[in-house]
Amino acid sequence: MSAPAPRSLPPRVGVWLIGARGSVATTVVAGCAGLTAGLHPPTGLVTETPAFADSGLPALSSLVFGGHDTLDCPLPKRAEQLAAGGVLPPGLPSAVAAELAAADREIRPGGPLPGDIRDEEQLITAFATDLRDFVRRNGLARVVVVNVASTEPAPTGPALPPSSLYAAAALRAGCPYVNFTPSAGLHHPALTTSAASSGLPHAGRDGKTGQTLLRSVLGPMFAQRALTVRAWSGTNLLGGGDGAALADPAAAAAKNAGKERVLADTLGATPEGQVHIDDVPALGDWKTAWDHIAFDGFLGTRMILQTIWQGCDSALAAPLVLDLARLLARAHELGLSGPRPELAFFFKDPVGDAPASLAEQYAELQRFARRLSGGAEG
Amino acid sequence: MSAPAPRSLPPRVGVWLIGARGSVATTVVAGCAGLTAGLHPPTGLVTETPAFADSGLPALSSLVFGGHDTLDCPLPKRAEQLAAGGVLPPGLPSAVAAELAAADREIRPGGPLPGDIRDEEQLITAFATDLRDFVRRNGLARVVVVNVASTEPAPTGPALPPSSLYAAAALRAGCPYVNFTPSAGLHHPALTTSAASSGLPHAGRDGKTGQTLLRSVLGPMFAQRALTVRAWSGTNLLGGGDGAALADPAAAAAKNAGKERVLADTLGATPEGQVHIDDVPALGDWKTAWDHIAFDGFLGTRMILQTIWQGCDSALAAPLVLDLARLLARAHELGLSGPRPELAFFFKDPVGDAPASLAEQYAELQRFARRLSGGAEG
C-alpha cells in the first residue's frame, strides 16, 4: 500500500512525444532538463515571458516525458549526436544524462512497422494502452500528446496514416493533442466526429519556425503599407530528417500549402512564385530559407525584399513544443475543448478561425494567457 | 467682384512642401496628378485603403501643391530627370505637365541663402507670408506644411536651423506641420512653447520607408518569440541627395538615433551592432539596406537573419507624404491639436507616446481613422 502523494507537490504533467527519438524530441527533453537545472536561460520559450506568469501553467520541473518511436537509438546517445553537430550545447548531454535516461525508459515502440500484422484498431488500442500506462506509472494529472515525427506524405486512400493512428489513441486515452507537423494527425476525416465529441482541446498544424514565421510578419507589413506584392518566391535548404522527408514531393505539398496560405491570407491575394524544399544533408540539423519578394510601390515602381534565415530546426521547434504542451495541459485542466485557434501564433496552418498576421495571433495568445489565469469557463 | 464658390465643390486643401523641387516632392506632385487622372492605381497610399473610406479625408483631386526651395530647376524638368532615372514612369511627366507647371508656379524661394542678410524673425515672417498668400491665391480651406528637404546636421548652437524657421512660419500662419525628415523642425527647444499654444496638430519625425520599417516588424517578432537578439547590424547604400547629406556624420547621427530607438523599444534592450549610411551616387534614387541580425535561440543556439531591401526612396516616401497631408488636414478640420502619436505608423521617431511595433502602430492608425470619421472631439 503506497502512501498518498503529499499535498504540497504540484501535480505532474506528461508530455508524450510521437517521434520521441528524433532531433526535436531529444532537444525538448534535454532542454527542459537543462532549464530546470538552471544551466540555460529560457530563450525561445514564450511561456516563460511575463505575460504567462499568472496563467497557471505547469512548471517545467513538473513535466514528465515519454513517447512512441519506431527507432531504437537511446536518447542519451541521440543527445550526444546532436551535441557533436552543434545542435545541443557541448556539455548538456552529460549534465542531464539521468533525465535523458528516464525519458528513454518511457519510450514505447511505435508502428506500424514493416511486417506488422496488427490492424488499425489494434494499433490504436496498443498506443492508447501505452498512454494510460504512462499516466499510471508516473501518477500524472494528465498527458499532452505532441506529434513531432517526420512529415508523412498526404494520405491518399481511406487507410489511416500513422499520425492519425496516434491521434486516435490520444483521443481514446483522453489526452489533449498537438500536431506540430503538417501530417494528417487529427485532421483526418475519419477522426472528425470522435475529435468533436471527445471534449479534449487540440492544436496544430505544423510549427511555425522559420520562413513562415517571417512571412507572417512581412505579409501584413506589405498589406498595411498598401504595397502590391507581385511575386513571393522561396527556397528552403534542410539537412536533417525533415529535409529527406520533404524531398518527397507529396510530403512537401502538405508543408507548402501552409506556407502559401499565410501569404494569401495576409496579402489578400496569392502572389506569383514557388516554394522549394531541398534536402541538403551537408547542412545537418541547420536550415536556410531564402525568400525573394518582388513588390510594386507608388506608381508601379518595382522593388525587392530578400530575407535569409539561418536557423537550427530543433532549437527553433523545441521551445514551442514545451510552450504548447504547457498551454494545452492548462486548457485541459480548465475544461477547454476542441480546436484552439488562440494558439495560431505557433502554427503555419492553424486550426479553427484564426488571423494570419503574427501580431494579431500574438494578441490572441495574450488574451488566452489571461483567460487561463482566470480559470473560468469551459 | 468674384462670385462665391458653388456649394457643391469640396474645399481645396494646400500641401506646402519644404524642399519642393526635390525628388520626393516632385514624385508627390506628379504622382498625385497621375492618380487623379486614373493613370495608376493608388499603390502605396495607405489612405486609399478601405479603412479610411469614411474618414472624411480631402480627396486627392482637391490637393493644391506649393512650397519652398532654394534651388531653381523647374518641376517639369525635375520630373523628366526622375523619369530618365527610372523613378517616375516614362510617360508620366508629359502626361501631367500642366499640374507640374501649376505647382511650379507656387514654389517660392527658400532660405537663408548664402549672403542672406535677413535675420531669423524676418525669414519666418517672409515664409509665413508665402503661406498666407498661397491660401488666399488658391482659396484654400487650409494648408499642411510638410518638410521633405534634405536632412540637416543636428543643430549645435542657439540659432534656429532652416527646418525650424520653416516650422515656425507654419505655426505663425496657422498651418498643421509634418516633419518627414530627421531635421529639427518643430522639435527645436525654442519652438516648444509656441507649438504647444498654437492649437495646431503636428506629426513627425523621419518617414519610415525601408530599414526601419522592417525593423518595426522584425523586432516585435523576436520579442514575441522570446528569442534574444545579440547584434543587429545594418548598412544603407543611398544614391540620391539624401545619400550625400547623410554622408555627413552629424546628419547621419540624427537618422541613426531613430533607427536604433525602434530596436531598443521593441526588443527591450539595445543589441550590439552599428548602422552605416553610405553615399553611393551610382545608385541614383535607389537605396539598398542590408541588415544582419544575430540572435540566440533555445539553449543559446546561434542563428542569423539577414534582410536586403532594395527600393526607390522617392517612391517609398511620396505616398506617405500624401497620406500624412490628408490625415493632418482632416485632424485640423476637426480641431485636433498637438503632437499626433496616432501617426507613429509613418515615422522612425514618432512624436508623443507611441508604440514601436508596426502592428500596434497600425492598430492605432485604424482607431484614428475611425475617430476622424466621427467628426466629434477636439
Place this chain on the structure above:
Amino acid sequence: MSAPAPRSLPPRVGVWLIGARGSVATTVVAGCAGLTAGLHPPTGLVTETPAFADSGLPALSSLVFGGHDTLDCPLPKRAEQLAAGGVLPPGLPSAVAAELAAADREIRPGGPLPGDIRDEEQLITAFATDLRDFVRRNGLARVVVVNVASTEPAPTGPALPPSSLYAAAALRAGCPYVNFTPSAGLHHPALTTSAASSGLPHAGRDGKTGQTLLRSVLGPMFAQRALTVRAWSGTNLLGGGDGAALADPAAAAAKNAGKERVLADTLGATPEGQVHIDDVPALGDWKTAWDHIAFDGFLGTRMILQTIWQGCDSALAAPLVLDLARLLARAHELGLSGPRPELAFFFKDPVGDAPASLAEQYAELQRFARRLSGGAEG
C-alpha cells in the same frame, strides 16, 4: 551588270539570328546600331577590349542582321516593349528605328509551325535558301548563324528538333554556327557527320550570363584554396520567355546539366545540392540567381558563401552574341573549322576540350585573339 564594290569599303558580314524577334535578338540589333551611332560605350562587349584590337574582327558597323522567327511582332515594336520594361534605354528604339526596320525586313518565317506539312528535308532546304538569299541580297562576305531562340525540351526521338533543322540549314548554306542556347542545334547525333565534314567553325552551347558565370570563377577559388565544397544549391527566378520555357522540366534539365558540369569540372567532385529555375513573370526580363555554397575549411569548420545576381538577361546575352558572331566570322575568314573550344569563355557547356575555369578560358580566348590577328593556319 552591276559595278564592283569600291575597294575601300570593308566587306559586310551577316548575323542571322534564330529567334530574331526575341528579347535577345532585338537587343542585339538595337544595341549594335546604338553603339555604331556612338550613343553608348561598348560596355559588356569583350571584343571591343584592347586584347582584340588587332584580331581583324569585322567592325560593328559592317554587321547586317536578319533571321528566322515564328512570331510576327515587328522589331521596332519589340524594341519599344523592351524599352518600356527597362531593358533598352528609353530613347534607343526611336534613335535606331531605321536599323530596326532594316533588320525586320530581313526576318523570314521560321518553322515548323502547327499544321506545317513540310518534312525535315524541305524545311532545311527552305531555311538554307533564306540564308543564301540573305547573302546575295546584301552582298555579304559571309553569314554567321546564331541560335538565340527559346530553349527546347531535350529531344527524345529520332526527329530533328527545330534548333537542329536550323543548324543543318546553316551547314548546307556554308555558314559558321553558334548555339547560344542549351537546345540540341548542331549537337544532334544526326548532324555529327555533316558538321565534321563541313569545314565550318562552330561554337556553343548555352551562353554563360549569370549563375554559371559566377560558378566558373568561384569553383576554381574553392579548389585552389583546397576548401571542400559540401553542397552548392541554387535558385533562378526568370521572368521573360526563358522563364516560361524553362518551367518545363525537360527544358530545364538541359540547362541544369551545363550548370552542374562547371562545378564537377572545377571542384573535382559533384557537391550536394539542386538547381531550380522558376518562371516568375512579374520579373519581366530580369533574372535573379541565388546560390548557397556550404563548404568545409580547416579541421572541417563549416562555412557558407551566398551570392545574389540580379541582371537583365537580354543585356547580358546580347553583347556576347555580337562577340561570338565577330569571332566566328573571322575564324571562318581564316579557314578555321570544327568546334572552337577557344570560345569556352562564353558558354556554360562548351564544345570540345576546354577548361572549366573562367580564368583559363579567358587565357585561351586571349591566345585565340592573337592567333586571329596572325591570320595563319587552317
Place this chain on the structure above:
Amino acid sequence: MSAPAPRSLPPRVGVWLIGARGSVATTVVAGCAGLTAGLHPPTGLVTETPAFADSGLPALSSLVFGGHDTLDCPLPKRAEQLAAGGVLPPGLPSAVAAELAAADREIRPGGPLPGDIRDEEQLITAFATDLRDFVRRNGLARVVVVNVASTEPAPTGPALPPSSLYAAAALRAGCPYVNFTPSAGLHHPALTTSAASSGLPHAGRDGKTGQTLLRSVLGPMFAQRALTVRAWSGTNLLGGGDGAALADPAAAAAKNAGKERVLADTLGATPEGQVHIDDVPALGDWKTAWDHIAFDGFLGTRMILQTIWQGCDSALAAPLVLDLARLLARAHELGLSGPRPELAFFFKDPVGDAPASLAEQYAELQRFARRLSGGAEG
C-alpha cells in the same frame, strides 16, 4: 657530449608565431598536430594539394612551434576556449594536449609591455636571442617567423611599432619572415636596408581570407567580361580580437587600403563605395562580409551582384600560415631571398610586383612550386 641526430630523421623546422596565444596561432598549433595525427584531412591547406607534392616542403610532422606573446593564457586553455566557441572541433584540444603544451613551453614574453624600460635596440636583441635559443634548444634547421598578432594602428612617428621590432629581430637572427597582418612589420622604412641586405626571403602583407579573396576572383570576372563596375561597397562584421582592433579607424585604414587596391588593380579603375569593419563581439571568432556590387552591362543596363561570406577567421587563416611557413622555409633552404611576389596568392596586399587576380596569382604559385622542386638557383 650529445650524439648526432640519426641521418634518417628529416631536419626539423621552426615556426615562430608573433601573437602565439591568439586564436590563429592556437588553431595553427592544434590543427597541425591534429593533421599529423591523422584526425582530420588537410582541408584548406594549399601545400597539401598535388601541385606541391614534389616541392621539397618540410613535412607537417617536422614543424616545431614557438613564439612571442604579451598574454599569459596557456595554449591548452586557449584551445579549450576555441573549441567551446565552435572554432576547433570539440575533441581536438584534449587529443593534442601534449603538442599544445610543448608549444606553450616555447612561448616567450613579447613586448614592449607597459612600463617596459628597454629601448628598441634592447627589445630587438632580446627577441633575436629568443629565436636563436629556440633553434638551439630544438636542433632546428631553420625558423620562419610569422606575424599573426592583432592589427596595429598605422605607425605615425619614427618609433618602430612592435611588429617592426619583431621583424628586425627575425632579420638579426637570420629567419625568413611572413607578415600575415596589415601591420608595418618589415615594411617600416627603417628596416628597408637591412631587409634588402639580409639575404632572407620574406612575404606579406595581410592574409587574404574572406572578402578580399572573393574580390580577387570577382574583379577579374567583371573586367574580362567588359562590365563596368560603378560601385563596390562592403561591410565586415568581426567578433574576435581582430574586430576590436579594427574598430580603431587607424588600424582599419591599413586593412582597407589592401582591400581597395585589389579592386583598382583588377578593374582598372577605383569604383565608388566604402568598406566598413564593425566589431560585433556576439559573433565570436566568426565573421560575415557583405559585398554589394553595382555594375553596368550592355547599353548601360544597371545590374547588381551581392555576396555574403560567413566564415571562421582562425580556420581560414591557420592553414595559410602553415602553407606560408613551409614555402618560405623551403625558399630559404634553396637560398632564395628578398620579397616573394610568387606568394601573392595568400595576401591582400602582396610584396613586390604581383598580379591582383587570384587566377594569375595561383598560376604564379604553381610555377613557384615547380621551381622549389628543382632545388636550383639563388
